[in-house]
Amino acid sequence: MSFISLLWVLLLGSLLGLELIGKVPPTLHTPLMSGANAISGITMLAALTLIVKAEGNVPLLIIGSVSLGFALFNVVGGFFVTDRMLAMFSRKPSNKK
Amino acid sequence: MNLPVIIKFVIDLIAVLLLALGIKGLSKVKSARDANRLAAFAMSLSVLGLLSYYLGTSGIAIQSWIWIIIGSIIGSLFGAILAKKVPMTSMPETVALFNGCGGMSSLLVALGVAIFPISSSIENFDFFKSIINEVSISVSIFVGAITFTGSIVAMAKLQGWLSTPGWTQSKGRHFVNIVFAVASLIAFFDLINGSTSSIWLLVIVSSLLGIGVTLPIGGADMPVVISLLNSYSGIAAAAAGFVVDSQLLIVAGAMVGAAGLILTQVMCKGMNRSLVSVLFGGSLSSQSTTSSGSGEYTNITSCSVEECALTLEAANKVIIVPGYGLAVAQAQHTLREVTKKLEQNGIEVVYAIHPVAGRMPGHMNVLLAEADVPYEQLKEMDVVNPDFPATDVVLVLGANDVVNPQAKNDSSSPLYGMPVLDVQEARTVFVIKRGMSAGYSGIKNDLFDLPNTSMVFGDAKKVLNDLIGELKDLGVGEK
Numbered sequence: 001m002s003f004i005s006l007l008w009v010l011l012l013g014s015l016l017g018l019e020l021i022g023k024v025p026p027t028l029h030t031p032l033m034s035g036a037n038a039i040s041g042i043t044m045l046a047a048l049t050l051i052v053k054a055e056g057n058v059p060l061l062i063i064g065s066v067s068l069g070f071a072l073f074n075v076v077g078g079f080f081v082t083d084r085m086l087a088m089f090s091r092k093p094s095n096k097k
Numbered sequence: 098m099n100l101p102v103i104i105k106f107v108i109d110l111i112a113v114l115l116l117a118l119g120i121k122g123l124s125k126v127k128s129a130r131d132a133n134r135l136a137a138f139a140m141s142l143s144v145l146g147l148l149s150y151y152l153g154t155s156g157i158a159i160q161s162w163i164w165i166i167i168g169s170i171i172g173s174l175f176g177a178i179l180a181k182k183v184p185m186t187s188m189p190e191t192v193a194l195f196n197g198c199g200g201m202s203s204l205l206v207a208l209g210v211a212i213f214p215i216s217s218s219i220e221n222f223d224f225f226k227s228i229i230n231e232v233s234i235s236v237s238i239f240v241g242a243i244t245f246t247g248s249i250v251a252m253a254k255l256q257g258w259l260s261t262p263g264w265t266q267s268k269g270r271h272f273v274n275i276v277f278a279v280a281s282l283i284a285f286f287d288l289i290n291g292s293t294s295s296i297w298l299l300v301i302v303s304s305l306l307g308i309g310v311t312l313p314i315g316g317a318d319m320p321v322v323i324s325l326l327n328s329y330s331g332i333a334a335a336a337a338g339f340v341v342d343s344q345l346l347i348v349a350g351a352m353v354g355a356a357g358l359i360l361t362q363v364m365c366k367g368m369n370r371s372l373v374s375v376l377f378g379g380s381l382s383s384q385s386t387t388s389s390g391s392g393e394y395t396n397i398t399s400c401s402v403e404e405c406a407l408t409l410e411a412a413n414k415v416i417i418v419p420g421y422g423l424a425v426a427q428a429q430h431t432l433r434e435v436t437k438k439l440e441q442n443g444i445e446v447v448y449a450i451h452p453v454a455g456r457m458p459g460h461m462n463v464l465l466a467e468a469d470v471p472y473e474q475l476k477e478m479d480v481v482n483p484d485f486p487a488t489d490v491v492l493v494l495g496a497n498d499v500v501n502p503q504a505k506n507d508s509s510s511p512l513y514g515m516p517v518l519d520v521q522e523a524r525t526v527f528v529i530k531r532g533m534s535a536g537y538s539g540i541k542n543d544l545f546d547l548p549n550t551s552m553v554f555g556d557a558k559k560v561l562n563d564l565i566g567e568l569k570d571l572g573v574g575e576k
Contacts (some may be wrong), residue, residue: 009477013348017355020545024124030459035193040199040330042349045204046337051161052151060213061164067205074199077176079137086130088466
């Protein structure tokens with residue numbers, strides 16, 4: 001990928017993000033923030049790349065592994081906690097009365 | 098193009114599509130839970146895509162597998178445990194912690210690449226490309242470090258582990274932060290010029306900058322900061338995407354970055370604060386104590402729990418205004434007991450939710466949902482405001498600034514212009530509160546002086562418990 005096309009990707013991704021969140025009820029702001037936060041843990045892919053390309057360089061492997069750990073902490077924790085919050089919303093209407 | 102490249106391309110495309118659908122779905126109550134799972138699925142898919150690509154091309158060494166597995170298991174395990182254990186009231190801090198770790202991850206990737214250049218950046222080396230590489234590494238480290246230290250400070254402050262030190266409220270802090278910013282800029286250009294050692298300078302000063310910027314901000318503004326830092330962690334991820342040449346990372350990071358900015362804007366609007374004043378204005382309470390809103394209360398009516406119960410019993414329509422004080426007192430379950438009794442007596446009960454009730458948009462909804470309050474009874478501000486004139490009793494629990502009529506009537510008030518709940522329109526207003534202390538803005542609340550407002554002093558949980566007892570004595574909800 002050339003640098004210019006990566007910049008296009010960046011631009012379009014940002015526009016997509018702006019567009020997606022246009023109208024959100026305040027109710028969902030906290031779960032949304034938490035869900036988006038989990039997605040930002042996508043850096044785990046970069047950490048994976050680092051580990052795969054380390055070619056036996058142990059310090060690099062360790063850095064990559066720690067980085068992967070931090071990213072997955074963010075991703076797994078983020079999605080679980082979002083699900084916990086959302087479960088409370090969706091459960092309610094059914095067991096009313 | 099060979100097969101693994103095509104497969105990875107297709108998987109990445111699907112993952113981006115699903116992530117976008119996930120964020121979109123998270124903005125509707127009905128689809129939110131499925132959308133969250135969809136996003137989680139998309140993330141796992143993207144990992145499979147990346148692994149299969151390397152398996153199909155260069156292969157993955159056993160040694161790499163070992164480190165992948167170690168990192169994944171430890172990270173996922175801690176994340177899952179924390180997510181299951183943490184109480185709902187600490188949600189803002191938890192999001193901050195997760196967010197900080199995301200920033201740390203981006204920082205480490207960039208650091209790793211900077212110290213040990215990986216093979217991909219060496220093959221087809223050219224000057225232009227190496228500049229881009231250095232820039233993206235620097236941005237990733239800079240933003241990643243700010244995200245990490247900023248989030249940790251935010252978490253510590255929300256948890257009450259860290260107070261706002263006095264010196265951070267002086268003008269001097271701007272000077273200190275400017276020094277940090279300039280130093281990181283110098284390190285940044287040094288790094289581009291090929292001085293690898295300045296990378297540590299960059300790490301240190303950007304970490305300090307994250308602390309220096311977050312520390313002076315008051316607790317009430319912290320959610321805005323967390324939301325902004327959430328946006329930063331997206332930017333850090335996008336920068337890391339440039340470092341390792343991954344379009345998927347860039348798109349996902351940019352989406353989160355942009356979405357986080359919008360959310361930050363929305364939260365600022367709800368609190369009537371501009372982003373600039375949140376970031377550079379310091380703690381609100383320290384500056385506004387001397388400003389217009391302060392003054393003595395002249396006409397406070399205080400009443401007993403018994404009177405409150407009698408009035409409630411005679412009401413047809415009751416609106417509850419919950420605030421962060423309710424959450425702090427962990428009284429949402431007790432509140433639910435009270436409203437159940439009222440409902441059994443045929444009294445209509447509605448909860449009025451201010452957009453920033455509970456310090457974070459939607460946080461109060463989560464807390465009340467946890468206490469089994471039916472979702473349909475939670476009414477947003479714009480929906481519920483016209484109902485107040487037809488309401489018999491309003492119960493204000495641990496909320497203060499969001500029910501201050503000054504925001505509408507007094508153009509000299511710092512709160513002026515902030516959207517508030519028009520509780521004073523109701524026939525009777527009960528404010529349950531520990532004492533006469535001001536809210537987070539540090540401003541006097543004119544509501545307390547109004548003739549139709551009565552104060553019930555005491556801890557929210559205790560008052561509500563007493564209220565249950567009184568209502569029982571009156572025979573409310575005994576049928």
